[in-house]
Amino acid sequence: MQQANRFRLVEERHIPEINSLARLFEHQKTGARVLSMTNQDENKVFGITFRTPPRDNTGVAHILEHSVLCGSRRYRVKEPFVELLKSSVQTFLNAITFPDKTCYPVASQNRQDLYNLMDVYLDAVFFPNIPPEVFAQEGWHYELPSQDAPLKFKGVVYNEMKGAYSSPESLLAEYSQQSLYPQGTYGLDSGGIPEEILNLTYDDFIQFHKKFYHPSNAWIFFYGDDPEQERLDRVGEFLDQFDPLDVNSQVNTQPRTDMQKRVEESYSATDESDPRCYLTINWLLPETSYPQLNLGLRILDFILTGMPASPLRRRLIESGLGEDLAGVGLETDIFQMYYSTGMKGVPPENLDRVEALIQETLQDLARNGIDPEIVQAAMSSVEFALRENNTGSFPRGLAVMFRALSTWLYDESPFSLLEFSDVLEQIKLRLEQGEKVFENLIQEHFLDNTHRTVVLLRPDSDMERRIQEMENQRLEEARKQLDQKQMQELVESTQKLMKWQEEPDDPEELARIPRLTRSDMEPQIRTVPRREEKVQEATLLMHPQPTSGIFYLDLGMDLHFLPQKYLSYVPLFGRALLEIGTFSQDYTALTTRIRQLTGGIVPVPFSHSVRGSSESTCRLFLRGKSLPEKVPDMFKIFRDILTQVKLDNKERFRQMVLEEKSGLEQALVPAGHRVVGMRLKARYSEADWAQEHMSGVTYLLFLRHLLEKIEKNWDQVLSDLEGIKSLLVHKGSMLVNITAEEDALDQGRQYLQDFLQEIPREEASRQHWKWSCTPGNEALYIPARVNYVGRAVDLESGSYRFHGSSMAATRFLRASWLWDKIRVQGGAYGAFSSYDHFNNVMAFTSYRDPNITKTLQAFAGSGAYLSRPDLDPEEVEKAVIGAVGEMDSYQLPDAKGFSSMIRFLANITDEYRQNIRDEILGASVENFREFGQALDQALREDKGVISILGGQSQIEEHQEELELENSFRLL
């Protein structure tokens, strides 16, 4: 087809909000939609999305999302996706299943790399190679390695969803959403319900791909500083190979009804003596495509619960009826939006009152009006966030893609939510004219809305057992149905699958996957300018950066002024500074003022090892940001919270402790590998030990104890807090880190001078902490159907001296041996390894893992794998590219300034970093082997330490081998 008329330009516009020229095309032959955004952002993004509304709960869309990345027409290897992970400098590479769409996004700062990723992804989605083995591995299958072995269900998605269904929060989110859409697409779980995944057949799975993975059902997105013509040429080549197809992928909408439904479900808990329930109220809202309504509801969400002073949040928290808020708030990523709010940690006798309180609060707000100060704080917060567009390490372009898709996928304009300026101005104007914008939204969409449900989730200590029994029964049934011949067939297919999984890829096929080479890598490290000076007794660091005018201010207080017994108080103390109020403003007035005048201030407890020292650098940071004209106000806020904080508000402090506790409990299952990793590393370094006290299991146990202490001995708690304040808040403890436009820095220094005048000078002395390394293996019990298995070893015994190549070797291990053994063959969702070169410690963890000992065996074999004689130099090359990519990870200006400060604190010089980069770039097979031998020796000689988070019965089965010295129930 002629290039000129391959694509039809549908619409073109300049979008100043994201500094982009946007051009919307249609592929003439197939109707594929292409949105091309051109701008200065070097973090380029490509994404292809298919509309894939599920028709059942078998998780077919999710299993397909995994499976198409397991080899394709042009790339005949088992896992091209993993090959890309190994050898690309990507800044994002993943695939995501949503309730109605499946997205394949990639991002990279390197143009050739982006094209490589794109090419592999396009071939994968349009021409995947998905034999029954892939379906079995990623979806589900019967595992029967021999006639007398127990029959089991296996599969990556099956296990992943078992993990998801172990978390009460994800259950609550699923049930809340599903309750509103009994007849619609969103009443189903596109991820799959574990028991129903087992009903999916290979044939249905293949049909799903045929039906939906077609250009006529594709939404394609480009973003960044690369040329548009090349984008179109590259994607056009794939699209041209198809004829148009009439795809029925409409989302089944839910008719609005008079629905006053209550849904009662249970979640798995180990203990019912102190039952804690969840409750949400949920409302069906209109479609996403009305910009004013959409943005208005986002602001309303912020008004209701986004700030400590938010009226709904405040009343719920202050009621003491439960521990914290629950519910996802406003959901805008699906066609028919919904709102879900409620509480968790609610004793059963309080449930009705929570429901009534939500209703009363909304009525009160609609009738008597919302405090205009709160409205203004929410307006300026949302505007700040929209303009700053700070997506952290997540590519900005991807955030733009998802926002565009939230209307575009439903055949509306992709631009309506991206062009927010006018919409925001209109809302402001309506407010100025006295219109009760948000009160009216509450009345219409909440109070007068009868399409509403209440979802209750109660603990059930027998649930785990029942589910297991059901699974066992199902397996028994299946086994009974099998005659001798069928059994033998199952043994053979199991063995065939195992053999297929273990068979190495053909090196020639592997070599076809496009990738960068060492010579494409920039040899020099990226540096961030930094100026250092003393202002009074404080240290000031400044980083000139193009920040679009935003002024970033980090203020860090040195925690080494505290005795170690206070460490676990630090996160709470940080929150108290910002959220408990001062002598002149109570907490609602203070937090509202912060939101009106700044882009937000957050507390960040931080610790890091210091190169060449056994002591760590530990600080409590307050990280703030503001527009240029509000910088003096921000400094005044910092002054007030540090000098006038009024700590003696017992009730408010107790609420914060409860929120911290329930937040941490909620994170245990979804972030189990991090919990375990932290437990392990805490044995080896002061920095990790301190971190564990401020965010790990030790912190959780502290919070539980503290709740009792607040009741029994508040005076003591208060005097601890006052003590912390006097030890931390003085000039000598302060480090100030400013990241801003060059011309704002001098002024910043002036404001700092004035600020420091009011901070006391203290003759405090720094403390040496005696942290101890408690030996022994441990098990932490939670009510989960999966495990998180971890082990750490000290490479000291292998007398390894750090060499930069070890960073590439660790990556290689993760993407090869650990991936194959633990994910592909073991059926876990993931496995990680990290080498801490400051302390010479290697840590392994697994994620949503059905196994324990098998995983530990895989960890134990990793040194030998790395040091084996036939290590392929090509694999080393790939790992080098990946490691360089990791070093050059994309950062927005505020992150650059913060990283530069960390390097300053941790004594990581540019020279040292350059040396590491040189060593990575020069890494050889020999280097890998050397690291492997040291690791192998350590794994054999140093028993190291094992930590496992998981279900008690699963862990107790292996009690003997694990030599547990310590075990306790966490949830």
Ligand SMILES: [Zn+2]
């Ligand atoms: Zn998945």
